Amino acid sequence: MTTSIDVKTYLNYINGNWIPSSLQETYASVNPANKHEIVGYVQTSSKQELNEAVAAAKKAQGQWRKLSGAARGDYLYKVAAIMEKRANEIAESMTREMGKTLLEAKGETSRGVAILRYYAGEGMRKNGDLIPSTDSEALMFTTRSPLGVVGIITPWNFPVAIPIWKIAPALIFGNSVILKPAQEASVTAIKIIECFHEAGLPKGVVNVVTGSGSVIGQGIINHPDINGISFTGSDEVGKKVGQGAFARGAKYQLEMGGKNPVIVASDADLDLAVEATISGGLRSTGQKCTATSRVIVLGDVYEEFKQKLLAEVQKIKIGNGLKNETWMGPCASEDQLDTVLSYIDQGIKEGATLLCGGKREEKNELKEGFYVQPTLFENVKSSMKIAQEEIFGPVLALIKVQTLEEALEIANDVKFGLSASIFTRNIGNMLSFIEDMDAGLVRINAESAGVELQAPFGGMKQSSSHSREQGQAAIEFFTSIKTVFVKA
Structure with a gap:
């Protein structure tokens, strides 16, 4: 009561x-x-x-x-x-x-x-x-x-x-x-x-x-x-x-809105990319307009990156945000929780593979709140709803590609253009990303969710x-x- x-x-x-x-x-x-x-x-x-x-x-x-x-x-x-x-x-x-x-x-x-x-x-x-x-x-x-x-x-x-x-x-x-x-x-x-x-x-x-x-x-x-x-x-x-x-x-x-991508190139620092993907995508329970939601990974590092990401996601401590040990709090409302869960169900129906999470968290006192497990999908196609529509929740979609050109094409294949990031050591990759990425904020070797108050902020396309x-x-x-x- x-x-x-x-x-x-x-x-x-x-x-x-x-x-x-x-x-x-x-x-x-x-x-x-x-x-x-x-x-x-x-x-x-x-x-x-x-x-x-x-x-x-x-x-x-x-x-x-x-x-x-x-x-x-x-x-x-x-x-x-x-x-x-x-x-x-x-x-x-x-x-x-x-x-x-x-x-x-x-x-x-x-x-x-x-x-x-x-x-x-x-x-x-x-x-x-x-x-x-x-x-x-x-x-x-x-x-x-x-x-x-x-x-x-x-x-x-x-x-x-x-x-x-x-x-x-x-x-x-x-x-x-x-x-x-x-x-x-x-x-x-x-x-x-x-x-x-x-x-x-x-x-x-x-x-x-x-x-x-x-x-x-x-x-x-x-x-x-x-x-x-x-x-x-x-x-x-x-x-x-x-x-x-x-x-x-x-x-x-x-x-x-945003449907913000992170591109992980073949020469990326994978540990840094994993840390930034989790921080950019799952902090604030993914409820940021600049949150990472699509993770586009080059094929030759895909499996290693996936395993590192999966291991770190599974360590996340969910709970009341007032507790020191909590890393991720609840969705902001029951309506938002229902929206996130409906997108997860849609992702499964469309054929994406659920690697972890995907359910409401109801252990002990968590059942009284609007908690959802941090969720990771793979085998995601760019045409799927979870790769096209803003979820505004802790859901990451892994997309495997073979070339940087393919990665950029998929990264731009949404109606939004708010923020995007790439992880690479190659100056050519950086310049291609800066030139070809249709987003108002592009970041290199940093999470997609970073915004500084002294810099202009806004999106392209329908963002x-x-x-x-x-x-x-x-x-x-x-x-x-x-x-x-x-x-x-």
């Missing part, structure tokens, strides 16, 4: 105040490691709350944009300091709410702090260029204007890093923000917004409204006073966001709207260029 004794109820944050839903309804955020534990209750909001948040953001944005970049940066530095002090609390909330290990959660929280400080510094960078005019008596230059009110829709898998890497650049470039976090990770998101509140940002500059995608998410897409939408999530939902935003002329930015997040590239979405011509 689920218990909710002394469980906190979290409110929306609108115009600097903590406000309940007008519906007087909440939903429970459940610990995926123990479905009987409620992490907190969060508001089931209506369009009324969204409209109030947008009105507040619109009113606040006019004064916020008039602050200097340095002054806006000072606020972000304050938020970073507060978040750093609360890092352990936020990380524990993340682990309890979506299941990743505490070590990973602490790392993500630290990354959020670093992102805030990075963008705080962006307030002191140039925001335009001097351009020669054909008129010798004129001055011509560019500057940048904020979009206005920005709607931010984020997923559950990185409940600190992704909201922060959208909110921080939006704010530093003079926008105000409406955050709609995933329902599965709303408690953690609200704890982040508490840091903004404590830092004393002007009322209305940052707002959070929790609730369903069909009401709050769709409301953000349709709202005439939201000038830009930044979305991270599934490609199916992302396309709806893009279509809705385009229909009313709003700017949009989409980061969606994104062909825009880029993070680093200095963020200014391209959150501002518009204004060309100025001055003649005395």
Whole structure:
């Protein structure tokens, strides 16, 4: 029986105040490691709350944009300091709410702090260029204007890093923000917004409204006073966001799915490749858009690599992410668990060979959570669903090839193009991979899941709207260029 004794109820944050839903309804955020534990209750909001948040953001944005970049940066530095002090609390909330290990959660929280400080510094960078005019008596230059009110829709898998890497650049470039976090990770998101509140940002500059995608998410897409939408999530939902935003002329930015390959060449350091494949594919229970899911191995090293990989996968310790000995936690929700298990069943039906895992883990206390065994397939064909569709779980598909050219052809044989990596010592292989791999992030002798905050991030093909997040590239979405011509 689920218990909710002394469980906190979290409110929306609108115009600097903590406000309940007008519906007087909440939903429970459940610990995926123990479905009987409620992490907190969060508001089931209506369009009324969204409209109030947008009105507040619109009113606040006019004064916020008039602050200097340095002054806006000072606020972000304050938020970073507060978040750093609360890092352990936020990380524990993340682990309890979506299941990743505490070590990973602490790392993500630290990354959020670093992102805030990075963008705080962006307030002191140039925001335009001097351009020669054909008129010798004129001055011509560019500057940048904020979009206005920005709607931010984020997923559950990185409940600190992704909201922060959208909110921080939006704010530093003079926008105000409406955050709609995933329902599965709303408690953690609200704890982040508490840091903004404590830092004393002007009322209305940052707002959070929790609730369903069909009401709050769709409301953000349709709202005439939201000038830009930044979305991270599934490609199916992302396309709806893009279509809705385009229909009313709003700017949009989409980061969606991945089906990320690792290529293991004949000259690869196999131990390094195994370590990176496991880390890139199975950490966070495979619930990363950049997670490795296809492992394409040259034939002359295939058997040795397979045996090394299999041995290491079978050592993985599954359990509650709060326990020090746990290497891999549960799926983030029962729905996600069911999705992963359905793909595993589909892989078996299509003729792939199951080498290990493939079942729900139900030993002892694990039966109360949404655990699935780390799973390894071989004899996988590129046409199979487990080689084409994003699973978002701890499932690796081994594909044997004979040449690097064949490996690259298979690596590109999906609708996604987010990240990819290769393991090789050969400079020619490296250059071919860099040139021919259709992915926004390519990594050599490193796992596919590595993303650095100061570098542009985004995908090709159906992985994104062909825009880029993070680093200095963020200014391209959150501002518009204004060309100025001055003649005395």
